[in-house]
Amino acid sequence: MDQAGAATKEKSVDSRTQVGAPPVFRITPPKGWFDLDLRELWKSRELLYFFVWREIKIRYKQTAIGAAWAVLQPLLTMAVFTLFFGRLAKMPSDGLPYPLFYYCALLPWMYFATSLQNATNVIVDQQRVITKVFFPRLVLPLAAVAAPLLDFAISFGLLAVIMVYYGTYPSISLLLLPFFVILAIVTALGIGLWLSALNAIYRDFRYVVPFLVQFWMFASPVAYPSSLVPEKWRWLYGINPMAGVIEGFRWTLTGSGNPPSSLLVASSATVLLLTVGGTLYFQKMESVIADVV
């Protein structure tokens, strides 16, 4: 950077009225692969808050039933799954009551699916802002995956009710739940970064996303337990990070099933790769997004 040159220059203008020299920023062409200014991102945390707040406000203003939607959506899906996959298809459920079995999985899944949908559209939806004002663009996908956390929290409250109803209480493993929540968030962010950048550049990408989400659900143990997958392939199955997240939720909340150990290693590794790759890709795209959208 130019700090040295700028600093010597500042010496000569020290007598200016301002307290301390004004910050100097150097605008340059995009540089190489890694061009991420974390300090700037940190400075934009208030903006992140505003974007999340705005997302939530608008969502609850636009839907007539508002917060009830956060509860109804997983509840109705749970009912449908219980009826068709459970009662009719007699899917194994690791000994859990079907509603609880499905709800535990739907909780992170719905958060994940909503986040992906949000993240896909966030750049395009905000294109007017993006082409007019600078802020670290990373704030947008971050806000997209942060906003659905409120719905997540609300539907989590309902889970407590369901658990009490079935008399299932979590064991000490509940302490590990935050880890799986974080894993879910990072997974959503990792994929979300890719989707938002891809959709900004290829505008028809948004039509791919609903299919992607649907396929992904069947590749994840939402409607069935991962114990259906043969043990020796379990690690491969774990490449899908949502497999680790969902099994983790079931295990920490109800104590049923196995701690998803081998699965988890693969999941965490995938998430790490996806997120780092997603950040780099997003960064690379960031410099052209304003020219494209």
Add this chain to the structure above:
Amino acid sequence: MSDIAIRIEGLAKHYRLGEKEPYLALRDVLPRGLRTVSQLLGKRTASAEPNSRDIWALRDISLDIAQGDVIGIIGRNGAGKSTLLKILARVTRPTRGFAEVRGRLGTLLEVGTGFHQELTGRENIFLSGAILGMSKADIRRRFDEIVAFSEVDSFLDTPIKHYSTGMLMRLAFAVAAHLETEILLIDEVLAVGDTLFQKKCLERVGEVAQQGRTALFVSHSMAAVAALCRRGILLEHGRVQAVGPIANVMNQYLSADDGTAETINLPPQTQHQGSGEVRVTAIDLKDRLGHACRHFEYGDDLCFDISIEYRHPSPPLHCSVDIRTLLGVPVLHLYSMDDPTWAPVKVESNSLVRCVLSNCDLYPGTYLVSVWLGPSPSRGTELVRDILQFHVDQGSLRRRGFDMTWSHGLVHRDSSWAVLAESTAAQSQVPQLASHLQGL
């Protein structure tokens, strides 16, 4: 105030035409996929043939902008004005070169950035403020000022989808106007809203200038640029064509406009003011031979032909042609009532009115023309502002070996001069003033 606020060196911006199109689609890109893959792998070899659809929006711009300067950036569409502002605003990145910005920079590239229809006025103030770079504390501190400026206080808790356009504009500008950055970039924001609002915006931007903050201002309104800016930058095809005092830069820009435009046909979206019973639809400016002309010499005759469209019945109308300098200073008010032979325009059908200014004695420079119609001086039926520009050249004055500029005056008159007294031979040779005049 000679400190540099913005230093630009060798700045260039390159677009591939495809990138300027609204968006790409996968279906277009997949066939190119293989090439992209090889590019991602870092092998930019044979496939990178020169593309004829490349556009350099900016080429090698180098500029120093001093602290406290209020600079107007002018140039034709596509000259790179907006690209330059976007790079400085960090919305897009340059392809080459760099710019150093000293101090915080605020952008006013649009009115209402980040507004959302469903949110209330209060919520939008916070949202838009945050997007424009204010902290929550800043916004809280200045909240009352913003509300007072916007004049929407009784609707603060109403979603802005119920606002009128005027209210929305005022609210949006109010937020932006309270940015406290050392440098401001302003792009065409004043092109919206009614006259009163525009005036308010202009005043506010003027205040910014007075506070010693640096501002870069892009506008197509020459009058606004002239009124606000002290210095100007003329861009042409992505290059800096001129830098200097605003009047000089403007003159250069406007005289580069070769005067081929013959009739000014007013586009339908022209800002008309007045009660609207008639509309001015076109203006022809001609020389004494009746040829369309924009470049005159001192002493020429100017002939304005004004086409008036009849819309609704109205009392007979008088006309005026108002001539102002680029800096907005009124110079001439040519009023039809001043001509004793004038008969007012009957508003019964379309008409054509001619106004002749003979022996134009304006100083060399560029002038703006406005046209007014009304039944009495106090009542305007139609007013179109600054619809036409013309240039006056030194002409016959040049021979006098003296460069005439607006710093000397606006209207040139020949005057009579004589030495009435010289100390040695006092009072003996006083020329008769009257006879001197006759001699002219």
